[in-house]
Amino acid sequence: MGVSNVVLLERDRLTSGTTWHTAGLLWQLRPSDVEVELLAHTRNVVSKDLEEETGLHTGWIQNGGLFIASNKQRLDEYKRLMSLGKVYGIESYVLSPAETKDLYPHMNVDDLYGTLYVPKDGTMDPAGTCTTLSRAATTRGASVIENCPVTGIQVTADDLGVQRVTAVETNYGTIQTPCVVNCAGVWARALGQMAGVNVPLVAMQHAYVVTERIEGIQNMPNVRDHDASVYLRLQGDALSVGGYESNPIFWEEVSGGVRLDDLLRSLPILCWNL
Numbered sequence: 001m002g003v004s005n006v007v008l009l010e011r012d013r014l015t016s017g018t019t020w021h022t023a024g025l026l027w028q029l030r031p032s033d034v035e036v037e038l039l040a041h042t043r044n045v046v047s048k049d050l051e052e053e054t055g056l057h058t059g060w061i062q063n064g065g066l067f068i069a070s071n072k073q074r075l076d077e078y079k080r081l082m083s084l085g086k087v088y089g090i091e092s093y094v095l096s097p098a099e100t101k102d103l104y105p106h107m108n109v110d111d112l113y114g115t116l117y118v119p120k121d122g123t124m125d126p127a128g129t130c131t132t133l134s135r136a137a138t139t140r141g142a143s144v145i146e147n148c149p150v151t152g153i154q155v156t157a158d159d160l161g162v163q164r165v166t167a168v169e170t171n172y173g174t175i176q177t178p179c180v181v182n183c184a185g186v187w188a189r190a191l192g193q194m195a196g197v198n199v200p201l202v203a204m205q206h207a208y209v210v211t212e213r214i215e216g217i218q219n220m221p222n223v224r225d226h227d228a229s230v231y232l233r234l235q236g237d238a239l240s241v242g243g244y245e246s247n248p249i250f251w252e253e254v255s256g257g258v259r260l261d262d263l264l265r266s267l268p269i270l271c272w273n274l
Contacts, residue, residue: 004141007175009168011149014134015127018185021208022126023233023242025222027065028090028118029081036088046124054139056132059125063234064221066104067116074227078116085118092118104220123222123233148172153180153194165195186251203251208242210235 026046028039047060069075078094085092095117097109103117134144152169168175182199184191192199217239223232229244 006137006142007177008134008137008142008144009148009150009170009175010144010146013146014144015130019126019130023208023231023240024059024124024126024129025065025121025224025231025233026124027067027121027222027224029067029085029092029116031077031081031084033084033088036084036090040088040090043120043122046129047122050129050132050136054132054135056135057128058132059128060122061124061234062120062122063219065118065121066100066221066223068100068107068223068225069113069115070111070225070227072113075113078114081116090118091120092116104223106214106217106220107223117221121222150191150194153191155195163196204248205251206242206244208240211239211241213237214239 026039026043028036028043030036030039046058047062050056050058051060067078067081069078075094082092082094093116095103095115097112097114100107100112100115100117101109138144148170150168150170153165154167154169154174155163156166157163165178165180166176168177168180180195182188182191186201186203189199189201214237217234218237220234222234224230229246231242233240233242
């Protein structure tokens, strides 16, 4: 948008947190038309624009995406998603169990009603994407400062009593700025508290498993089962399998009695002078 004096403050090193083991999956179809447009834009940036601009590869792999329906209601939802995709020019197909078997021979389709297949879905490498984004940003005038903990956010009230950000504090100095973007991920709640803002987020433990080599799995699409809350991500000649538990363990409950604000001390944020 033409803002060139942006500063990214990173408490450690870029991708040293949860980024390196993020799944990096991109599914283009969502029930919201706004999300569909955002995802289409993201796909273009990751698969084409960033590489053309920086000469670096984001690690994009277009192996397709497959949503599986184990009941009629879910299949009906996928038919509606396919219709929505047509409006935005997203290629997708509702497949029968037999067609799904032809596409993905390793899959047991005996209990499936059908699947939704999007050939141009895929996977990006999280670290590679972050590196190319950083390169593109710095080329356009942004600054990335690593190993720079954020210790506080200064807020003052204007003549109308509205609280406004005036500066960001670090161990190495203070940045005067009227604008802060909270991009601290799971730590966004603690960062918001520094500015007196309540961010309704909570961190949860999440497990994933990487299989051994599976013969013939190469180039198979990524799979998602919304009813079971499980995804299967192609990882070379193996699969990375992740699930979202129905009884999650919250981070505060497993932090060994250590206060979150004591653990943080630093948070990745964006700020700029307008």
